[in-house]
Amino acid sequence: MSEQSESGENGDLRRKILDTTRHLLVREGYQNLSMRKIADAIGYSATSIYLHFDGKDALLHALIHEGMMQLHEELEEAAEYAEDPVQCLRALCRQFIDFGLANPEYYEIMFQLRPERMERYPPEKYRQARSNLDFFGRVLEEGEEQGMFGIEDAKVSASTIWASLHGTVSLLLADRVDVSIERERFIETAIRQSIQGCRRPTVSS
Amino acid sequence: MSEQSESGENGDLRRKILDTTRHLLVREGYQNLSMRKIADAIGYSATSIYLHFDGKDALLHALIHEGMMQLHEELEEAAEYAEDPVQCLRALCRQFIDFGLANPEYYEIMFQLRPERMERYPPEKYRQARSNLDFFGRVLEEGEEQGMFGIEDAKVSASTIWASLHGTVSLLLADRVDVSIERERFIETAIRQSIQGCRRPTVSS
Amino acid sequence: MSEQSESGENGDLRRKILDTTRHLLVREGYQNLSMRKIADAIGYSATSIYLHFDGKDALLHALIHEGMMQLHEELEEAAEYAEDPVQCLRALCRQFIDFGLANPEYYEIMFQLRPERMERYPPEKYRQARSNLDFFGRVLEEGEEQGMFGIEDAKVSASTIWASLHGTVSLLLADRVDVSIERERFIETAIRQSIQGCRRPTVSS
Amino acid sequence: MSEQSESGENGDLRRKILDTTRHLLVREGYQNLSMRKIADAIGYSATSIYLHFDGKDALLHALIHEGMMQLHEELEEAAEYAEDPVQCLRALCRQFIDFGLANPEYYEIMFQLRPERMERYPPEKYRQARSNLDFFGRVLEEGEEQGMFGIEDAKVSASTIWASLHGTVSLLLADRVDVSIERERFIETAIRQSIQGCRRPTVSS
DNA sequence: GATGAATGAGCGTTCATTCAT
């Protein structure tokens, strides 16, 4: 009642909106998200959202930004403690997948929206987003220099590995992986194959 | 009673609806698809669609079914002429990606819609859908038996390869691959790494 | 119940919408007109209006068109029975004012909306609208040839007379004329002065 | 407590609100005027406006009042230097039109809003507003006494002249005068005809 | 087999205004 530090019930409506939107995203998906539903879920009028965000797009952009930042931090931390490029690549893959599975709401808006449907996501933010890919590019380059990989172009391979991880997360989130396959085993195999795919080939294919 | 409207190909409105919907899907995307737009595009009343389909979902289910059948045929044909498991796997990968890029309208509804949000896609159809995965499983099994691969479980690896291909197609369709990367090179690298990922590893990772 | 000639209660929803809109316009004004209010007033859902009109603009354009046609007919008829240009001009003035006062709803959307607010009124209709002005131009020209007027340019004078009549109608509709002035006398004076204004001046002013 | 925000002209927020509203009116029109836009434009919160005005209507009433005062002054000055009633009437007409064209923001709220729809514009202000009409009444009376005019009732003719001028300004502001007509010529003709309309008629009409 | 008429629910957004501080 007296003071309102920084995480009191007061004032952080903006925070509440972001969190609620995240939860709704995971429960109902982007398509079924509406300003009214968000408002109802937080117990405020729809108008109130506009006090904190310029509109639906701005709200989602803010969420995407948060997701990108969080992913960035997680990848950074994962890369930090790795001893060699291979271990580092493995850690990055694992972290990316974990992030996607743990934050499906972020994942959907960050990676699964067709850009044509999310109008005008500021290009400057896209650049920042893509910086997450650089983690993979750097470690591939490094490993290549040390003769651990057999890739042609670190940038290209970073993208294909990303594609592989993205597919893995997408299928898991969509529950499209055969139920008879154990989740952890699927993930581990996907990672192993991704890394193995960068190895110097034993025979030409 | 006498004349059949003005359309030459008499009767098969159902066919027309499906085709038009496909075209609309590719032009406007799933989100902007509406029954009215379909009806306008075929020159019939919106009500007519309901004579042939129970609703929007049923219409999409039918389309998904068609897409699955077509993909099945294409994979079948691709596998047919391969000489050895590795070549066959390569052909399957290439065909899957080609299918996705050539039929973005199918691809989106087949693989990019969250099933929880597409009301009750009949499980029996899902089973059929999954049969497309068996192509990959079979060739992996075969190659494993011939000592060409070093995988633990063909079913699991089939899924991870599928994941990899799905990620590749998804990123390409969403235009999220760095523009500086040549499209064909990206695809070729993705396929090569997918196959290489199944090879017997040179060192344990 | 059996047959539905052409003015039955059935089918003429379009007509009903137009009429109701007209009434609402006069009761509440253009600013307070909304699709919902129209729908409520006719006892239909708002959606139904869109079955007959592309949108609010199209609905108003249709009304403007009707108004222009009606005014055109009335002016035409007024001009028909006049014996000489002066009588004709007088009849036209009288008819224009009568039309405005009798159809305030038409008058508002026809003449009192700032064009910037009524988006994209088709220019081809504007041309037709302006044709109403030609009645005045023609009679002024004719009278000038017969030496009855002392005007410089029929087109310019037609416009100034129109301005005069427009001001007269506007003030009356807005109830801005002093209550102590009898309505009919005001109108009569306005008309007389408008005509007198075109006479050959007695002294230069 | 110490510093007064950043604005130099301390205190007179009320003045600032009025001025800003005027500018917004001319830039965006009455329809697009909103309290929030005003607040944004002056750099204060929307709430602040309510400290100085009871609401949107009151704010507009204040503006109307100012406009009436300004018009009054201008007409007064115009009348002052005239040598005879005809010249005076001409000067008044010219000044009225000039005022309208130079202050479209004032003109719209002063003369083009239907009072019924502008809640309760205080009648005492209307009286004051009407005083502007008296300029015309007086000069007509005077001219009539001197035999220069042939009008029946100065008050009535003042109103009809006003109507004429009002129509002229309205059409010009709405850009409804044929583009082929030169603006100044249109104005001059309107004024000449207005005055000529009060002359003693050469023949009865 | 095909339609026209109709609708309830919902969309993102803006508005003038209030109230506690």
Added chain:
DNA sequence: AATGAATGAACGCTCATTCAT
């Protein structure tokens, strides 16, 4: 004197769907 937070009502419009014919 000034504000930030909040709101209910309304806006034009689109949607998938139903029903009588």
